[in-house]
Amino acid sequence: MNLAGYRLARRDKASRKLAVVAPVVALLLSIALNFALYMAMGKNPVAVFQAMLIEPVISWPAFSEVLLKMTPLLLIAQGLAAGFRAKVINIGAEGQFILGAIFASAVPVWFPQISGLWVWPLMIVLGGIGGMLWAVVPAIWRVRLNASEILVTLMMSLIAAQLLNFLLVGPWKDPMGFNFPQSVIFPLDATLPLILPGTRVNVALAIALIWSVACWVYLQRSFQGYQLMVGGLAPQAAGYAGYSQSRAVWMSLLIGGLAAGLAGASEVAGPVGQLQRSIASGYGYSAIIVAYLGGLHPVGIVFSSLLIAILYIGGDNAMVSAGLPVAAVRVFQGSLLVCYLAAITLVRYRVIREPKGIRA
Amino acid sequence: MTSTLNRRGFLQTTAAAALGAGLMPALARAQGEPLGIALVVPSPFGDVGWSHALAMGLDQVVAEYGDRVKITKLENIPEGPDADRIMNKVVADGNKMLIAGSFGYQNGAMQVARRNPDLSVLHASGFMVAPNFTPFAARNYQGTYLMGMAAAAVSKTGKLGSVSAFAIPELVSSINAFTLGAQAINPDIQVAVVWVNTWFDPAKEQEAARALLAQGCDVIYSNGQDTPSVVSICEETGAYVFNLNSSMLKYAPTKYLGCVATDWAPFFLQSVKAHLEGDFEGHTAYLGLAEGVIQPMDWNADIPSEVMTRITETQAQLTDGSMHVFTGPIARQDGGEAAAEGVILGDEDIVSMDWHVAGVTTPLPS
Numbered sequence: 001m002n003l004a005g006y007r008l009a010r011r012d013k014a015s016r017k018l019a020v021v022a023p024v025v026a027l028l029l030s031i032a033l034n035f036a037l038y039m040a041m042g043k044n045p046v047a048v049f050q051a052m053l054i055e056p057v058i059s060w061p062a063f064s065e066v067l068l069k070m071t072p073l074l075l076i077a078q079g080l081a082a083g084f085r086a087k088v089i090n091i092g093a094e095g096q097f098i099l100g101a102i103f104a105s106a107v108p109v110w111f112p113q114i115s116g117l118w119v120w121p122l123m124i125v126l127g128g129i130g131g132m133l134w135a136v137v138p139a140i141w142r143v144r145l146n147a148s149e150i151l152v153t154l155m156m157s158l159i160a161a162q163l164l165n166f167l168l169v170g171p172w173k174d175p176m177g178f179n180f181p182q183s184v185i186f187p188l189d190a191t192l193p194l195i196l197p198g199t200r201v202n203v204a205l206a207i208a209l210i211w212s213v214a215c216w217v218y219l220q221r222s223f224q225g226y227q228l229m230v231g232g233l234a235p236q237a238a239g240y241a242g243y244s245q246s247r248a249v250w251m252s253l254l255i256g257g258l259a260a261g262l263a264g265a266s267e268v269a270g271p272v273g274q275l276q277r278s279i280a281s282g283y284g285y286s287a288i289i290v291a292y293l294g295g296l297h298p299v300g301i302v303f304s305s306l307l308i309a310i311l312y313i314g315g316d317n318a319m320v321s322a323g324l325p326v327a328a329v330r331v332f333q334g335s336l337l338v339c340y341l342a343a344i345t346l347v348r349y350r351v352i353r354e355p356k357g358i359r360a
Numbered sequence: 361m362t363s364t365l366n367r368r369g370f371l372q373t374t375a376a377a378a379l380g381a382g383l384m385p386a387l388a389r390a391q392g393e394p395l396g397i398a399l400v401v402p403s404p405f406g407d408v409g410w411s412h413a414l415a416m417g418l419d420q421v422v423a424e425y426g427d428r429v430k431i432t433k434l435e436n437i438p439e440g441p442d443a444d445r446i447m448n449k450v451v452a453d454g455n456k457m458l459i460a461g462s463f464g465y466q467n468g469a470m471q472v473a474r475r476n477p478d479l480s481v482l483h484a485s486g487f488m489v490a491p492n493f494t495p496f497a498a499r500n501y502q503g504t505y506l507m508g509m510a511a512a513a514v515s516k517t518g519k520l521g522s523v524s525a526f527a528i529p530e531l532v533s534s535i536n537a538f539t540l541g542a543q544a545i546n547p548d549i550q551v552a553v554v555w556v557n558t559w560f561d562p563a564k565e566q567e568a569a570r571a572l573l574a575q576g577c578d579v580i581y582s583n584g585q586d587t588p589s590v591v592s593i594c595e596e597t598g599a600y601v602f603n604l605n606s607s608m609l610k611y612a613p614t615k616y617l618g619c620v621a622t623d624w625a626p627f628f629l630q631s632v633k634a635h636l637e638g639d640f641e642g643h644t645a646y647l648g649l650a651e652g653v654i655q656p657m658d659w660n661a662d663i664p665s666e667v668m669t670r671i672t673e674t675q676a677q678l679t680d681g682s683m684h685v686f687t688g689p690i691a692r693q694d695g696g697e698a699a700a701e702g703v704i705l706g707d708e709d710i711v712s713m714d715w716h717v718a719g720v721t722t723p724l725p726s
Contacts, residue, residue: 061452065445169527169557169725178487179527179714179725180463181557200441271441277557278440278464316442319434320398320449326436 008349015347022343030336037331043324051321052314052332062313064199068271070309072263074208076287077305078215079259081296083252085219086228090253092138092153093260094284095160096131100264102164103130105275108190109172109183119189124265131261134160135253143246149253161280168277183275192270204266211259216298228252260284289337311336394430395636396455400447402462403560405435409586413605414461417624421632429632439464447472451479457635460484463528480640482631485530487711490642496627497530499648500604501537501710502678503620503656505685506671507602508541510617510659511579512549513667514600520551521577523568525559525584527725533713537685538581539720545667552577553722562589569593579617600660609658621655646707649679686710691718
């Protein structure tokens with residue numbers, strides 16, 4: 001990269017001190033930028049930041065909502081990161097999420113009177129299967145036909161959204177729902193048990209944390225995880241070592257699909273409680289950001305999903321309590337990400353000034 | 361949802377509501393705190409459309425009450441868990457009146473209402489009622505009947521079209537009334553509908569409008585769009601167009617047939633007054649011409665004057681109740697009879713309407 005005589009050179013060794021300072025600097029920089037914006041808008045910046053950054057962390061009702069919002073992001077991002085490490089870029093988690101939601105919903109939609117403690121676990125399992133099946137298609141296309149999984153997974157998401165539409169305006173529409181495109185409201189046993197009293201946080205959070213541990217073991221401690229990483233970092237070396245590339249594609253997509261399917265199931269059986277169009281609210285895409293923010297590392301992703309969830313809930317708070325328009329909330333969220341990416345780039349790279357007259 | 365409400369819970373709620381309704385406003389007044397009113401809508405407020413009309417209604421409340429009310433307006437809130445959280449937050453922040461501006465907020469808004477008996481909730485387009493929970497809707501069908509008369513008068517092809525959001529009773533009844541109004545002028549008129557299944561997707565809405573225009577429709581009813589997407593396409597292609605809620609005349613200066621505007625101010629003012637005086641009582645608020653909520657306006661000069669005279673007369677009759685839109689005989693699309701000669705459909709039939717009248721050519725999605 002060469003911009004007006006400057007270029008970036010990778011540092012031989014990223015400074016650990018810089019790596020810790022960078023996110024803080026990014027946060028302070030974006031606060032400063034937006035401080036000016038809020039002043040110009042006539043809002044009280046202190047009240048805005050109080051609502052946006054402090055309240056989600058110190059108020060228990062708000063923090064419980066952070067945990068709820070974090071759950072699907074954490075699940076999906078952990079699954080995607082496994083693939084991203086192997087350079088299998090699955091950007092269709094949104095579609096796999098929708099299929100997970102649909103598969104899980106099949107139980108209460110077909111058996112609205114169903115009861116039993118085994119119902120929600122069955123729905124979660126079905127959701128995981130649904131997500132995996134949706135990821136099978138791009139896997140076959142990539143392995144057999146060498147089609148880019150980036151395109152195929154993305155397009156499969158569009159198909160999934162239409163499938164959801166079809167079910168909701170057609171066969172799965174609530175017969176008592178005045179023609180609104182939504183399913184019946186799930187019976188109690190078809191919803192996830194709450195684990196923190198007085199909040200909406202359900203057992204899916206525990207599943208997401210267990211899943212994170214499993215991902216850590218798989219990626220950091222198992223031979224297969226090592227193979228995935230080598231395949232991503234040095235495909236030729238992986239080839240010489242006899243690691244199968246098609247197996248890496250299959251594993252990456254299946255893990256990603258499974259995770260997104262679990263998240264979809266836990267969303268319909270969790271806070272939503274019925275199958276409706278608004279379940280496809282972009283978790284699958286946000287999780288891509290979460291995965292990269294977390295450095296594609298299982299531990300990093302726990303923190304990045306928490307951060308993104310805080311930004312969501314804080315943004316809502318700022319709208320409600322500080323009267324901030326939704327566009328200004330998005331500006332803050334976006335500027336924080338941009339500042340962070342810039343900061344992290346400067347941790348990994350140095351800026352070098354090219355001497356005049358020499359072209360890189 | 362309602363089935364989970366047992367008798368004991370109901371008694372507690374009602375008792376608490378009675379107590380809350382009696383005491384809370386007095387307390388609030390004593391402390392001199394303004395009444396917090398929050399409006400939550402699924403689309404951007406923008407310059408026109410459904411959400412805009414709701415926000416305009418609240419502006420009147422501010423004009424009337426000034427510092428005694430504090431308004432929080434929240435746009436772009438997706439139906440589902442996010443809306444539930446935001447409505448809870450709104451109440452936790454001390455707002456005592458919640459206007460939930462979309463059908464999809466129903467379950468969440470009802471939960472908030474049950475947990476907070478001193479809260480008054482106005483919910484758009486729903487069917488659930490509780491002591492502190494009033495569902496409200498506009499009798500748009502009264503206005504679309506008049507628009508149907510105008511549409512039939514200016515149409516050359518005899519084909520009318522509608523780009524419609526969701527096949528819910530509110531929209532179905534307004535299309536039926538539009539068709540009946542058109543048939544009052546031209547009995548052979550045909551109405552085609554495209555269901556876009558979204559409240560807010562300008563690109564998709566424009567595609568739907570183009571499809572209807574390509575089929576020969578020369579008057580388009582933009583039904584449930586929050587932007588001038590359909591209106592501006594019609595101006596470009598030279599087809600007449602009208603819409604609901606708020607005027608989009610400036611987006612179609614020559615081809616704008618008119619607007620079935622909604623003015624929520626009378627209803628909001630009345631509800632705020634009731635809440636402040638402690639006698640807010642949940643009921644179904646179905647509001648039309650008579651209440652001044654439905655206001656047809658911006659009629660196009662191309663409408664022949666004799667038809668315009670008939671429209672004005674009909675509007676007066678609908679307003680004073682001497683005439684009803686859904687008066688038999690009404691034939692269904694499938695050939696059945698919806699209402700026999702002289703029978704007038706009641707509100708309960710209109711709010712649950714899931715059939716089209718004869719003359720609508722598109723089948724209803726099922």
